[in-house]
Amino acid sequence: MKITITGSLGNISKPLAQQLISNGHQVTIISSNADKTNAIEQLGAKAAIGSINDTDFLTRTFKGSDAVYTMVPPSFSAADYRGYIKSIGENYAKAIVAADVKKVVNLSSIGAHLNGGTGPIAGLHDVEQIFNTLDGVAIKHLRPAYFYINLFSNIDMIKHAGILGSNYGPQIQQVLVHPNDIAAAAAEEIQQNFNGKSIRYIASDERKAGEITAVLGKAIGKPELPWVEFSDEQAYEGMIQAGLPAEIAKNFTEMGVATRSGKLYEDYFLNQPVLSKTKLEDFAGDFALAYQASQHQ
Template identity: 55%
Template structure:
């Protein structure tokens, strides 16, 4: 199969590309950085250098492809983030239609079933709606809360001796490792599938109290606590750390959506399986190596 991978050689794109090349597929990786060209080719794939917001570039890249892994970049600037995210999704949708790709796996998220109140996830909801109208077989691969987001807590642990967020220690959170997303995406891209379907990819479901206990043991801080912040404290902490206000507001809203339970509700209430292989205890070793 001729398969297109967006997302460059990031935490998902690199293992996904390696798996598909190893399986004998003709793989092209889209990257906005020409510096990635050699690394992409060293994996046995072709490089397509350009912007995912450029529908003409995407259509040319998609020409003749059998399948596409569609991932909009997680950081679309410090302003108009949702608008920019949806614009990239619209460019993808236009190019998919014009290139007549028949199999698409879109990276989405828990909470993408909701129109609003989910922070940056709202952009993925709008893109799912765009893709629903395409004449292609689409899998919406809804991922959990990335384990690697907890790397952002390392300065807090080192500086204040705590971890925290604007949601309680007792909250059930579906979590995922990027390598499990890559594994699930590879499986879906090679699968014969008709119509539109949703697949959740979750590695583990844990509470913040379980997370701090596991991380604390891994970094020799067994008493590491989870502190629940107010929305105002969460927003203030992020902006003081240098995050643009719009982005901090979206992440605060996502934390509030997790706290209310609505972001995780569709997954937790409908008996979807936990497919991922990398559990919290496995990731804790990676976390400790970064600490």
């Protein structure tokens, strides 16, 4: 198969490309960074260098593909984060139609069943809705859980405040996933037949916030590490102080509210998947290595 992958050499796109190439497929990887060309070619893929804001470029690159993997990269400079995500979805949709692509695996998110109140995930809801209007295109929306690797962003909190926390309490259920497990699911879907518009949830582990803190604390030699629940205002101000733009801090605070209420996970638990292989304890080793490396910075 000829397969085009968006997302450059990101945490999902790179292992996805490696799996597909190892299975004998012809893979093209889209990147906006020409400096990635050599690394992409070393994987055995073709590099397509251009902007996902350029629908003509996307159309040319998608043309002839048996399947396309789409994802919207984060942009912390966006003045309207939901609008930014939606606009990239619109670009992809126009190119999919113009290039006559018949099969798409789209990276969405847990919580994308909700039209708002979920921070950045609301934009992925919009992308799903846009893609679902495409006649004659088989679409598989992947809805992964919260990425383990996002926990790396909490290392400074642990170092400087001696806590982990957010605007929800330690008893709040979390659903977690490793990017490699998402890549494996994406590769599986791309290589099999499916029709119509459908959804697949992907998760590696399900743990309460306090349990996550205990496991990570033990891994870094801080078994008494506490989870602290912030108010929404404290969470927002903490992100601003950490250097996040106001629009991003607002979106992430809203996502925390959706987590606290439980609505973020409602549809997930109605369609609960078989958990993937990478458990929290497996990731804790990587977290400990990152934490130790940060101690020397």
